Amino acid sequence: MHSRTRIKVCGITTVEDAKEAIRAGVDAIGFIFAEKSPRYISPEKVKEIVAQLPPFVHLVGVFVDSDPVEVQEIIDYCGLTHVQLHGSEDAEYCQKLAQAATPCRLLKAFRVGSQTMAADFTPYEDSVKGYLLDTFVQGQEGGTGKAFDWSMIESLGLKLPILLAGGISVENVAAAIKTVRPFAVDVNSGVEEEPGKKDHAKLQQFVELVRSVDRELASAV
């Protein structure tokens, strides 16, 4: 039985984009705290945006190899519900942060390239709630706009929910859902006018497309 594909829209930098994403029907919005990102947003700005949002929306902070004490402070300050660890944080880092950050939940990103094929996911199973699979591109931390070969995911034998990221857009999200059947899709540069500014029409189209694929899969015998 197919269940609804959750949608996370990442790289939100304005209250207008956050409200529009929620109006369109996304489940989660992501804020990027990696300073090198063109989508970087300060904790102060996130707090200001979050104060203006309705309830029942997941709020995800994206970090790349940040000091765990700083991550904890930002979780508390902004009221984040989830943290996406998008660097090379090891299982020990995740275990310690998971204990300190509860009830905020952790998602561990893996950038799929030749190394990920051999990655051992097992040590993360107790401390994170899902694996976000993104595309590995040398020299870039994330937000590459490039998809990877989804057919290799099955061979990883993952035991936690999969959040599929990496170049997801209106062009490929239907195929992505049908191929991978992920718990969630993560869209970022695929619905942008420019880095950090969402295209509202594309965002709406993206959400409608995901819902229509969900209906199709739910009605299939």
Ligand SMILES: O=C(O)c1ccccc1N[C@@H]1O[C@H](COP(=O)(O)O)[C@@H](O)[C@H]1O
């Ligand atoms: O988007 C960024 O600039 C970024 C920077 C540092 C870490 C993560 C970042 N984004 C994450 O990348 C994936 C995929 O993005 P895209 O769809 O390929 O543009 C997404 O999970 C973002 O959270």
